[in-house]
Amino acid sequence: MNPAPFIQPLLALLRAGLALALSPLLLGVINRTKASFAGRNGQPLLQSYYDLWKLLHKGAVYSRTTTWVFRAGPIIGLAAVLAATTLVPLGGLPSTVSFSGDLVLFAYLLGLTRFFTVIAALDTGSSFEGMGASREVTFSALAEPALLLGLAALARQSGSLSLSSIYSSLSFDAWLEVGPMLALVVAALMVVLLAENARIPVDDPNTHLELTMIHEVMVLDHSGPDLAFILYNAALKLWVLSALLAGLIIPIRSGNPWLDGGACLLGMLVIAIIIGIIESSMARLRLLRVPQLLVGASALAVVALILSLR
Amino acid sequence: MINTDIILFLLVLTNLRLLGAGRLGASVRTVAVQGVLLGALALLTHHDHLTVAVLLVALSGMVLKGVVFPWLLFRALREAEVEREVEPFVGPIMSLLAGVAALGASLWLARRLPLPESPNASLLVAVALFSILVGLFLIVTRKKAISQVLGFLVMENGIYAFGVGLVLESPLLVELGVLLDVFVAVFVMGIIIFQISREFDHIDTHELSKLRD
Numbered sequence: 001m002n003p004a005p006f007i008q009p010l011l012a013l014l015r016a017g018l019a020l021a022l023s024p025l026l027l028g029v030i031n032r033t034k035a036s037f038a039g040r041n042g043q044p045l046l047q048s049y050y051d052l053w054k055l056l057h058k059g060a061v062y063s064r065t066t067t068w069v070f071r072a073g074p075i076i077g078l079a080a081v082l083a084a085t086t087l088v089p090l091g092g093l094p095s096t097v098s099f100s101g102d103l104v105l106f107a108y109l110l111g112l113t114r115f116f117t118v119i120a121a122l123d124t125g126s127s128f129e130g131m132g133a134s135r136e137v138t139f140s141a142l143a144e145p146a147l148l149l150g151l152a153a154l155a156r157q158s159g160s161l162s163l164s165s166i167y168s169s170l171s172f173d174a175w176l177e178v179g180p181m182l183a184l185v186v187a188a189l190m191v192v193l194l195a196e197n198a199r200i201p202v203d204d205p206n207t208h209l210e211l212t213m214i215h216e217v218m219v220l221d222h223s224g225p226d227l228a229f230i231l232y233n234a235a236l237k238l239w240v241l242s243a244l245l246a247g248l249i250i251p252i253r254s255g256n257p258w259l260d261g262g263a264c265l266l267g268m269l270v271i272a273i274i275i276g277i278i279e280s281s282m283a284r285l286r287l288l289r290v291p292q293l294l295v296g297a298s299a300l301a302v303v304a305l306i307l308s309l310r
Numbered sequence: 311m312i313n314t315d316i317i318l319f320l321l322v323l324t325n326l327r328l329l330g331a332g333r334l335g336a337s338v339r340t341v342a343v344q345g346v347l348l349g350a351l352a353l354l355t356h357h358d359h360l361t362v363a364v365l366l367v368a369l370s371g372m373v374l375k376g377v378v379f380p381w382l383l384f385r386a387l388r389e390a391e392v393e394r395e396v397e398p399f400v401g402p403i404m405s406l407l408a409g410v411a412a413l414g415a416s417l418w419l420a421r422r423l424p425l426p427e428s429p430n431a432s433l434l435v436a437v438a439l440f441s442i443l444v445g446l447f448l449i450v451t452r453k454k455a456i457s458q459v460l461g462f463l464v465m466e467n468g469i470y471a472f473g474v475g476l477v478l479e480s481p482l483l484v485e486l487g488v489l490l491d492v493f494v495a496v497f498v499m500g501i502i503i504f505q506i507s508r509e510f511d512h513i514d515t516h517e518l519s520k521l522r523d
Contacts, residue, residue, distance in 0.1 A: 180319040295403045296330055302410045303322060306417060310433070 011257060012096045019085045022265075023239035024048035024232070026272045033276025048235060055228035063221065065125045073120025074222060074229035077113040081236045084109040087163060088240045091264030092253040094164035101161045103151045106240075107144065110196065113233065114140050121218035132217030135287070139202060139214070142294035143195040149301035150188040153181060154248075156308040163244075170251045184304035186248055191297035193241040197234065199275055201285040201293065242271040317351045318437045321471065322413065325444045328464065329405040333394050334456060338383045341463050345375020348467055352474040367485045371470065374489055379463065379496050386500040387456060390507035397514070400451040409444060416440040434471065441468030455506060455513040459499045466492050 028045040035042025044050070062070065086096040087106045095102075118137055121129040155161050157178060158169040175182055195202040198215035207213055219230050246267030252260055285293060324344045331337045349372030356364045387394075398405065416439035420432050445465030449458050466488075473485065507513045 180316060292330060292332075292402050292406075295406055296326075299326055299330075299406045299410050303326070303413060306410075306414055307319075310417065 012094070015090050015093060015261070016086055016096045018090070018261075018265075019088075019236065019239050019243075023235040024052060026238050026242065026268065027235050029269060029272040030276045030279070033273050034280050037277070037280035048231065052228050052232055055231065056225050058224040060222075060224035060226050063124060066123050066221075070120050070123040070221070071226070073116045073123070074226040074233070076116045077120075078229045078233045078236075080109045080112040080116070081233050081240070084113075084240055085236055088243050089164045089167040089247060090243055090261050091247045091250065091267075092168045092170070092255075092260040093257055093264075094168065098162045098164035103155065103161065103163050103166075104148075106163060107148050107151070110147075110237065110240075111140075111144065113237070117218055117230070120222075124221045126221065129218055129220060132214055135214045136218060139195055139290055139294060142291055142298065143192050146188045146294060146297040146301045147192045147196075149298060149305050150185040150192070153185055153301060153304040153308045156305065157181065167247045168253065170248065171253050172251050175251055178308070181304045181307040182248060184300045184307070186245065188297045188301040188304065189241070189245050189248065191293060193238075193245060193271075194275070194278070195290075195294060196241060197238050197275075200279045201282050202290050204284050207284075238272075239268070242268045245271055314351060314354045315433065317347055317354060318433055320347055321351075321437050321467075322440065325441055325464065326406060326409050328448065328460070329409040329444060330402045332396055332402060334387060334392070334396055334454065335384070335394060337396065337457065337460050338380050338387070341460050341467075342376050342380040344464070344467055345379065346372050348372075348375065348470055348474065351471060355474065367474070367489075370486065370489055374493055375463070375467070378493070382496055382500045383456060383459065386503045389504050390456075390513055392454065392456070392507060392513055396457060397453045398451050398457075399453065399516075405447070405451065408447060412443040412447065413440050416443060438468045438472035441465070441471060444468075453514050453516050455499075455503045455515050458515065459496060459503070462499075463492070463496070 025045065025048070027048045028043070031047065032042045032045055084106050087098065087102050087109070089095045089098070114136065118133045121133045151163075151166075154166050157174075158166045160166055160169070170182075194200070198205055203214040203216075205216065207216065219227065222230055243264065246264050249271075250263050250267040252263040254260060321344060324340050324347065327340050328337055331340060349368045352364060352368035352371065353360070400408070413436075417433075417436045419439060420436035423435060425432060425435060442465050445461045445463070445468060448461030448464060450461075452458060452461065470485075470488070503513050506518070510517070
């Protein structure tokens with residue numbers, strides 16, 4: 001069943017292309033789920049693609065108070081997420097680029113994206129955006145340990161430091177053997193996914209009320225292609241984190257790339273639907289409660305790590 | 311067969327939930343779940359030589375801790391008409407972190423203790439120690455008298471887990487006697503909480519330290 005060796009690089013490129021092409025679709029799936037919960041028809045599944053296309057053909061407006069930092073923010077952010085995309089395996093299929101320790105690089109590429117979003121927001125000089133930046137940094141400082149500790153538990157369990165080999169060593173047997181530990185990591189990563197993508201219960205992607213916005217407020221001043229970059233950046237971030245989660249939850253490692261990849265893609269669609277359900281059925285947490293949720297996720301990840309050390 | 315590991319693991323999660331809980335009602339319910347889990351633990355560890363004594367200890371534990379205690383505590387809460395917040399001295403985030411540290415410490419300690427030959431004894435002792443530590447922590451860091459009853463129950467749960475999981479032929483009378491003691495304790499504490507709240511309009515133990523004639 002395994003393809004000939006010379007096809008491997010081509011397949012790796014194909015997987016990278018898949019992420020680039022399909023990631024806005026996940027946003028569409030979430031929106032459609034929310035719409036059907038609310039009894040609406042909702043926007044078309046491909047709405048994110050239309051939005052990206054429209055924004056890319058617009059001009060950008062820059063305030064005179066902004067500097068090059070403001071213009072560099074979306075570009076560097078997108079570049080960092082693109083680099084992170086190449087590190088993430090699709091289920092059992094290895095990532096395009098992999099080396100020992102790439103999970104640390106992965107976590108900090110996401111951190112770099114966030115850093116540039118934040119300083120671009122601060123660069124506008126708007127106190128409103130500064131408030132959003134401050135909240136974003138507070139929450140991400142708490143979400144990052146959950147991500148790193150969860151990945152550390154997985155790394156300890158599989159005895160390797162590269163995302164691709166961690167994920168290829170997962171199987172149904174692993175779930176039978178250390179199921180509780182894996183379940184804890186899944187729970188921690190789910191919270192990280194919701195926090196990193198500015199989803200309910202951490203942040204509401206639709207809100208435009210001053211006091212509740214976190215992520216949305218930081219990108220208020222971006223327009224045209226810059227906003228398109230930020231939208232695409234968000235879609236890719238959702239893609240990479242749900243790929244990590246789906247690869248954990250669906251441990252199908254048959255060796256057939258089409259079956260393994262297909263199962264993982266299906267899992268990602270299901271995760272998008274679950275996010276839609278969470279957004280429809282939960283209220284946003286009070287700002288004071290969000291750190292508790294994130295520290296709770298970190299605590300779960302630490303328990304997973306302790307269990308894996310046993 | 312369901313692995314006892316899963317039950318132990320759920321016990322750890324209920325303890326963490328207690329540390330992070332913000333509402334008294336949620337805490338009471340979590341302690342109830344913990345009681346039921348302990349009964350299940352007793353049944354599972356002895357499932358290949360199930361005797362009447364084991365059944366009696368497990369089922370009476372389940373009924374007492376899962377149904378009777380929560381009912382008593384909810385009644386005390388209702389009659390004392392207290393606010394539903396936990397009001398800790400140490401906030402939920404620091405409590406959770408302390409809990410994680412306690413878990414690490416009890417796993418470390420359990421590995422160094424000389425234990426009888428028994429499957430996954432190390433994990434069981436660790437979870438029992440962890441429950442005792444969490445119970446102590448709850449007693450020390452919570453203001454309301456009812457949280458201290460809960461902390462006391464969690465400590466007792468830890469001791470129960472220790473006894474039920476390790477001692478294969480635990481004397482029936484001892485276990486039942488302990489259960490009866492705890493029952494009386496919770497019953498009396500429920501009444502005391504009501505009396506305190508009627509006398510002082512609150513059940514804040516912090517204020518009680520300033521009592522004078």
